[in-house]
Amino acid sequence: MTALTSSTSWQQLTALAEQVKTQHMRDWFAADPKRAQKYTVAACGIELDYSKNLITDEVLAALQSLANESQVAEKRDGMFAGDIINHTEKRAVLHTALRNYSGKPVLVDGQDVMPEVQACQQKIKDFVASVHKGERKGLSGKPLTQIVAIGIGGSFLGPKIMSETLKPYWFKGVKVHYVANVDGCHIQDVLAGLDHEETLVVMSSKSFTTQETLQNTLTAKAWFLKAGGTQQDIAKHFIAVSSNIKAATDFGMAEDNIFPMWDWVGGRYSLWSAIGLPIALTIGYEHYEALLKGAYAMDEHFQTAPAEQNLPMILALLGVWYINFFGAQSHVLLPYYHYMRGFPAYVQQLDMESNGKRIAGDSTVTDYATGPIIWGSEGTNGQHSFHQLIHQGTVLVPADFMLPLNVPNQDKTHHAMLASNCFGQTQALMQGKTLAECKADLAAKGLDAATLESLATHKTMPGNKPSNTLLFDQVDPATLGALVALYEHKVFVQGAIWGVNSFDQWGVELGKELGNQVLDKLVNTQAELSFDSSTNQLINKFRQANA
Numbered sequence: 001m002t003a004l005t006s007s008t009s010w011q012q013l014t015a016l017a018e019q020v021k022t023q024h025m026r027d028w029f030a031a032d033p034k035r036a037q038k039y040t041v042a043a044c045g046i047e048l049d050y051s052k053n054l055i056t057d058e059v060l061a062a063l064q065s066l067a068n069e070s071q072v073a074e075k076r077d078g079m080f081a082g083d084i085i086n087h088t089e090k091r092a093v094l095h096t097a098l099r100n101y102s103g104k105p106v107l108v109d110g111q112d113v114m115p116e117v118q119a120c121q122q123k124i125k126d127f128v129a130s131v132h133k134g135e136r137k138g139l140s141g142k143p144l145t146q147i148v149a150i151g152i153g154g155s156f157l158g159p160k161i162m163s164e165t166l167k168p169y170w171f172k173g174v175k176v177h178y179v180a181n182v183d184g185c186h187i188q189d190v191l192a193g194l195d196h197e198e199t200l201v202v203m204s205s206k207s208f209t210t211q212e213t214l215q216n217t218l219t220a221k222a223w224f225l226k227a228g229g230t231q232q233d234i235a236k237h238f239i240a241v242s243s244n245i246k247a248a249t250d251f252g253m254a255e256d257n258i259f260p261m262w263d264w265v266g267g268r269y270s271l272w273s274a275i276g277l278p279i280a281l282t283i284g285y286e287h288y289e290a291l292l293k294g295a296y297a298m299d300e301h302f303q304t305a306p307a308e309q310n311l312p313m314i315l316a317l318l319g320v321w322y323i324n325f326f327g328a329q330s331h332v333l334l335p336y337y338h339y340m341r342g343f344p345a346y347v348q349q350l351d352m353e354s355n356g357k358r359i360a361g362d363s364t365v366t367d368y369a370t371g372p373i374i375w376g377s378e379g380t381n382g383q384h385s386f387h388q389l390i391h392q393g394t395v396l397v398p399a400d401f402m403l404p405l406n407v408p409n410q411d412k413t414h415h416a417m418l419a420s421n422c423f424g425q426t427q428a429l430m431q432g433k434t435l436a437e438c439k440a441d442l443a444a445k446g447l448d449a450a451t452l453e454s455l456a457t458h459k460t461m462p463g464n465k466p467s468n469t470l471l472f473d474q475v476d477p478a479t480l481g482a483l484v485a486l487y488e489h490k491v492f493v494q495g496a497i498w499g500v501n502s503f504d505q506w507g508v509e510l511g512k513e514l515g516n517q518v519l520d521k522l523v524n525t526q527a528e529l530s531f532d533s534s535t536n537q538l539i540n541k542f543r544q545a546n547a
């Protein structure tokens with residue numbers, strides 16, 4: 001047993017889980033008409049109803065003491081203070097400094113980083129204004145209205161998904177096209193419809209070493225030159241965002257065209273840095289700043305709200321409860337808002353690249369589960385696809401439902417239907433439908449006894465399935481900023497309890513290294529193969545098909 005699993009609160013939670021597994025939320029709601037009110041908290045434009053969870057006051061108290069025993073508050077304060085908490089990369093974790101509106105300094109190695117952060121924000125603001133006003137011109141004097149944003153992972157998901165989500169706030173004069181995959185189809189499709197004279201390429205790569213982004217930018221450069229641009233014109237049409245300034249200049253980026261970021265910003269936490277430039281170009285700097293300020297409000301809430309009122313803490317502890325005491329292996333995100341359809345994919349990287357770890361801080365292998373599989377899609381689409389399993393399957397899938405109460409210019413009928421489905425799904429998951437209720441239903445339909453008997457069993461819904469509902473007045477930039485920061489801090493709290501380093505990602509390296517070795521053999525088709533028989537066979541198949 002490790003320190004965590006032998007801790008008092010862990011033992012208590014293990015016992016409580018056995019008790020709770022014999023109970024049903026239906027009965028708890030019937031017994032306490034104020035249950036919803038009791039388990040609803042709000043902050044930063046987000047209201048969290050977590051009453052449809054397998055929790056009691058005793059369970060919540062034990063979860064909070066688990067957080068205390070794991071020193072979550074101390075670790076949180078250490079992060080905000082710039083402690084080197086990413087110990088395997090010897091880095092501070094300060095994405096919060098990028099949205100620090102407190103006026104207070106943030107020290108890294110004794111240096112206040114805020115002046116640099118603010119200088120970069122000013123550079124972004126000026127740049128966005130110059131493009132939106134048509135002052136930034138291309139080689140032939142045309143304004144730059146088509147933006148190709150090249151990046152992958154955290155240098156793509158944040159910009160793309162936040163921009164999609166804030167569609168009602170789009171600036172009309174520019175269109176941003178995102179390219180991530182090294183599959184040439186992606187960049188070919190994007191470039192095919194563009195005029196190089198009015199196209200700006202934004203290359204985003206924290207490390208400036210990522211194969212896909214380098215290759216896609218080389219392809220964009222070749223397209224630009226083939227279309228008639230010259231080497232001298234490159235500086236008008238290509239800019240970069242990176243923490244690796246040397247590599248960016250070596251690649252041919254003009255120094256002025258490089259927007260810096262810093263190693264204390266993790267890729268999957270970087271949309272608040274210049275990696276967010278495509279967002280600012282899409283919605284304007286003012287709205288982009290509102291996104292940052294929304295996240296700042298959540299940072300303040302996370303640092304100051306008591307545990308029982310603290311949204312990130314509550315979401316995190318509920319997740320630990322199901323993962324470590326109910327064996328849940330995944331968590332589904334269900335935004336009931338078409339523009340938020342990419343949100344599950346955003347949180348997939350945030351959560352799974354952060355807590356998909358098996359080694360605790362003391363370099364021991366954990367004897368408990370850690371990060372869940374994050375998945376999901378927009379509601380109501382999921383209802384006609386995978387909700388069957390969530391309702392009647394054999395695996396427990398805790399769910400987060402999200403809904404804006406108001407959507408500008410939205411048809412009232414459509415919106416009422418959307419909301420009714422969202423609320424109806426959480427109700428069905430909670431209350432289920434008993435065998436007796438199914439039989440009564442079927443009897444009312446006049447079915448014969450034998451059919452009724454068998455069909456009723458298949459129609460029985462166990463219920464007692466946990467869900468959170470997050471309501472927003474509307475999904476404006478500030479609320480979205482707060483929501484993303486909420487999930488960032490949820491991930492932080494869970495990582496702090498599991499004792500894993502949520503800020504490195506060593507597991508992504510081996511596949512890249514081996515991929516490069518394979519690439520060498522695909523390119524040098526005569527080279528001898530010495531991999532395993534399967535990899536050799538696959539390479540030979542590819543060689544033959546491309547001979």
Ligand SMILES: O=P(O)(O)OC[C@H]1O[C@](O)(CO)[C@@H](O)[C@@H]1O
Nearest residue numbers: 153154155205206207210267508
């Ligand atoms: O911004 P970069 O350095 O190109 O990295 C892109 C992404 O690749 C990863 O390193 C994973 O391979 C992510 O952590 C990161 O967001």
